Amino acid sequence: MQREAEAAVEARDLVKIFGTKRAVDGVSLQVPAGSIFGLLGPNGAGKTTTLRMLLGIIDPDSGTRSLLGRSAPLTAANEVGYLPEERGLYPSMTAREAIAFMGALRGLPIAEGRRRATALLADRGLAEWEKKPIRTLSKGMAQTVQLLGTLVHKPRLIVLDEPFSGLDAINQEKLEALIRAEAEAGATIIFSTHVIAHAERLCERIAIIAAGKVAFAGAVDEARDRLRPVVRLQTRAGDGAWRAALPAGARQVGREWRFELPEGGPEPLLRALIDGGAGIDTLSIERPGLHDAFVAIAGASAAAEMGKEVPA
Template sequence: MHGNVSASGRPLAIEARGLIKRFDGFTAVDGVDLSVPEGAVYGILGPNGAGKTTTLRMLLGIIDPDEGYRRVLGAERPHDVAHTIGYLPEERGLYPAMKAVDAIAFVGALRGLPLKEGRRRGRELLEQHGLGYAADRQIRQLSKGMAQQVQILGTLVHKPRLVVFDEPFSGLDAINQGKLERMMRGLAEDGTTVIFSTHVISHAERLCDDVAIIAAGKVPFAGPVDVARDRIPAQVRLETRSGDGPWRAALPADLRRDGKSDGGAFWYFPLPETGIEPLLRALIEGEAGILSLSIERAGLHDAFVAIAGEAAARALEEETPEAIGR
């Protein structure tokens, strides 16, 4: 939608229309539209090379679009509000000889936070996240995961209104990924807008209010996760005692049956547009003998396949097999 509020009525932290970026004749981003409400956790989901990083860099003003419009925290020039934005780039990097607390303060200073205040807040953040013991250790003395956590805390030390993470879960073990997810939820609960890119569907499905699905530089879908999942009808899984009868006419034509040795059957089919109630009535009246019935909603992976296509989904699977939730 156009304007400065989301479909839900919340003000927009980010609004972008028709962003296009070319590099040496190659179109990396091709007409991207985004609307990110304030206080949301918003995911940009797609395989590596899809245009995620280029899109984020345009939103932040690191590079300018060749065409299109963007507004970030009310400003058409992202640099005007840079002091209210936290950014974790995909390419991590801290000075190895710096102490952890000084590294956090340094990143904050780049956003206008006085070094003394940055050190004070840095110690507080390290304590809050169980890293107080590492405050005076050099970055080179920390594990890769700990160093990444220090850089994440540096992204937050100046208390930004908008936090942008580019592939933030890369390089973190499962425990620290869980910590980061909780941190991101906490930021949103406090009113901070969080936008992150990822090629791991499970992170987007757990965290996001809204997502933009990006493939080959285009965004075929941007909106609530639930709306994306609703692109695919829910599936009904039915177990009946009887294997046949007049009630069979009530089942959709596009069903799948797995027979049972005792004469009953499992049935699997899309939820009818009329809902489950008419079907239940026909099954009961026809004495099908309902042993179990469940309605299974499509996951975000199935929605991604339907929206972005099999090739983009395969690219995700090749990067992270766990992305499909198996």
């Protein structure tokens, strides 16, 4: 939930060029403090490069950024938790030591890191992992350990690059719950994803990135409101005067008619259907989902690329 009016992260006109490729092309973002913010786009859209520039891991070729109020992002490093897309832990370390080590990299004393690691594992029913070497853990278990290491120093800003990739459905649900809990505790969360459902369930605000550009940035509801609600209608009558009430773009799928809700709203439509003897079996009005909005904003080709990238 949003706690403060100021922005935790701001970027203006970020550009990054690798060779002849303009990987990020004028990206501007504003992430409110205390919010859950999603960066959506297919692989290669520029999400990871954008995150790395925001964090100061790489510098932009042009443009400016501010992280937790600082124009030099690395000076805020100890207040940031970052889970990169490329996972990596020392295989000989135990789970507790790996978490404590990651905290130490962010300025947390190692003894305190060990204490917190024990508590974090126990709180999630994972106490038996504490002394297990990383090499003995499954991919999903190791990813959980790395995530806990990202949080152990209690960062104000948590940045997760494709955090759901490689997790099964149960662990994805656990991660969603963890993200909500961190936001409730006051942290700002930014995560990138190519799975729109995660962003729709979690995010207050999003940015849609396609081909290195921001195609949309704003509230999830604002994105969805770009499309009109969809009417699904089934009638007992197959034909009649009521058909004239259907919009020109109405299409029939089996027994069901589908069309955008007319500008006049549902009341004139209902009157025309009833007076025309349609015999309404079912009528529902559905608000478009974020996937529909993504297609309308970024295009069908970008949405198709997103669909190819299903987490393992």
